[in-house]
Amino acid sequence: MNTKKLVNICAVLLLILGMAACTAATNTKPISQTSTFDIQGQKVTGIRLLQSNGVSFAGAYRAEKGVVVCGHFDVSALEKAGIPAAMAKNWKKNGLQGELNAPIEKVNHLAAAKGVKIGMQVREALSLLNR
DSSP states (O other), rough: HHHHHHHHHHHHHHHHHHHHHHHHOOOOOOEEEEEEEEEEEEEEEEEEEOTTTTTTEEEEEEEEEEEEOOTOOOOHHHHTTTEEEEEEEHHHHHHHHHHHHSEEEEOOOHTTTTEEEEEEETHHHHHTTTT
């Protein structure tokens, strides 16, 4: 992965963490959940941002060469930043582990070029984005 794309992916994740930090200033309950998963021998990191009632309102997975995000993100905007991205359905319902089985709903051209398709599971998309 080239440096520009890595910087762009990090910028997206920092935006998520920045939102979490702002929420943390007024909230003593957990504001995020992160997990690392092994998908076909490759590491993937997932993050969910939580409302004060514990319900997720945003989330993303970071693979080596792209991201899978919830519906709060615009995969076209991520493409303009040079980031291969796909969006998953029903993000709030299943937690990070359960979301790995959710279907992909949208794909930008950069992710499609890596083989990511609408309808495949998040774990399949992440596997392709790790190659």
